[in-house]
Amino acid sequence: MNGPIVRLFGLVVVLFGVLVVFTSRWTVFEAEALRTNEANRRDELAEQRIRRGTIRSADGRVIARSGRGEGGVYSRRYPSGALFGHPVGYSYLSIGRSGLEKERNDELTGRSDELVTAVGSLLGRRQEGSDMVTTLDSRAQRVALGALNGRKGAVVALNARTGAVRAMASSPGYDPNGLDEPETFKRLSSDNEARALVNRATLDTFPPGSTFKVVTATVALDSGRFEPSSPVEGPAQKVVSGVPLNNFGNQDFGTIDLTTALTKSVNT
Numbered sequence: 202m203n204g205p206i207v208r209l210f211g212l213v214v215v216l217f218g219v220l221v222v223f224t225s226r227w228t229v230f231e232a233e234a235l236r237t238n239e240a241n242r243r244d245e246l247a248e249q250r251i252r253r254g255t256i257r258s259a260d261g262r263v264i265a266r267s268g269r270g271e272g273g274v275y276s277r278r279y280p281s282g283a284l285f286g287h288p289v290g291y292s293y294l295s296i297g298r299s300g301l302e303k304e305r306n307d308e309l310t311g312r313s314d315e316l317v318t319a320v321g322s323l324l325g326r327r328q329e330g331s332d333m334v335t336t337l338d339s340r341a342q343r344v345a346l347g348a349l350n351g352r353k354g355a356v357v358a359l360n361a362r363t364g365a366v367r368a369m370a371s372s373p374g375y376d377p378n379g380l381d382e383p384e385t386f387k388r389l390s391s392d393n394e395a396r397a398l399v400n401r402a403t404l405d406t407f408p409p410g411s412t413f414k415v416v417t418a419t420v421a422l423d424s425g426r427f428e429p430s431s432p433v434e435g436p437a438q439k440v441v442s443g444v445p446l447n448n449f450g451n452q453d454f455g456t457i458d459l460t461t462a463l464t465k466s467v468n469t
Contacts, residue, residue, distance in 0.1 A: 248310050249274045249275060249294060250273055250274060250275065251275065251310050251311060251328050251329065251330060252267050252269070252275055252329045252330060253265075253267040253275060253277065253292065253309050253310060253330045254267075254308065254309040254310075254311075254329075254330035254331045254332045254333055255267070255332045255333070256289055256301065256302075256309075256332075256333045256334075256335065257332070257333070257334050257335065258281075258285070258334075258335055258337050258338060258339045258342075259334065259335060259336050259337060259338050259367075260338055260339055260340065262280075262281060262339045263280050263281070264279065264280070264281050264284075264285045264289050264335070264337075265277060265278070265279050265280075265289055265292075265302065265377075266278055266280065267330075277291070277292050277293065277302075277377075278378065279291070279376070279377045279378050281339070282376045282377075282378060283374045283375060283376040283377075284339065284342055284343065284346070285337065285339075285342060286374045286375045286376060286377055287300060287369065287370070287371040287374060287375075287400040287402065288300055288301065288335075288337060288366070288369040288400070288402075289301050289302060289335070289337075289377075290302040290303060290377070291377035291380050291381075292306075292309075293380065293381035294381075295381045295383075295386075296380065296381055296386050299398075299400075300400070301333070301335065305333060308330070308331045308333060309330040309331065309333065310328075310330045311328045311329050311330045311331060335366075336360070336365035336366050336367060337366060337367065337368065337369065338367050338368065341358055341367045341368035342368045342369075342370060344368070345357075345358060345368040345369075345370035346370045346372065346374070348370075349370055349372040351372060351373070352372060353372060353373065353395075353401070354371075354372055354401060355369075355370060355371045355372070355400075355401040355402035355405065355407075356368065356369075356370045356402070357369050357370075357402050369400075369402050369403075370402070371399070371400045371401040371402050372401070373395045373396075373397040374397060375389055375397045375398060411466045411468075414463060414466060415463070418459065418462075418463045421459065422459075427459055428459070429458065429459055429460045430458045430459070430460065431458060431459050432456050432457070432458055433456075433457060433458070433459055433462050434455070434456055434457075434469070435448065435453070435454030435455060435456075435457050435462055435465075435467040435469055436448075436453055436454075436455075436469050437451045437452060437453040437469070438451065438469065439468075439469040446468055446469055447468065447469070448467060448468050448469055449466070449468070454467055454469075
């Protein structure tokens, strides 16, 4: 066989092999990394044509839903406005996602079950997102926001038996409707004093205060040295590491049991 033809054939084989390797890399081995890369907007553009699942509160109130516009493109709407702004978040092509809209994006876009999605595509079915019911209660949420009354801070209410989040309020808050407008988003995101887009309930740190007494009481009981009826002292003041610690109102409880100490939130 002619030498130049052999070399040319070998070069073609090598180039074909390189093509197969790199194609396999992006379509098989690193397909998921490419799909979830923040710089890849292809999926986000495709998601505009998917009816995103409706999000409801535990008491049936619609928190987020999708409306279809011109050209079959869906946009997100938030009927509850700022009431659930932080826990539910927002979903817009221009600014991304936050809250449940981000954490549950696969379910809301119908991608949580890849097999069902693939079969549906082969059968020509339109992909739709799954609806979601949260544990949040609109009445509890309204009470939590009312308690904050515009002050900076956060309120979280949990079901003590199940751990379900019944309310999660952060103040200052925001209305996710219209947040994709450049001026609105710029104004809120650049206000470092208010930090309205920051969910203080999940992203800020606060001293635990008296809530930590539940932990110390649990440790005391687990040690086996104390029982709920074990006697403890509750003086008006006690010095800890050189720092005076007082009870509220400097109250002297005297000798009490551990149950009373926890119930009365005795500091000393």
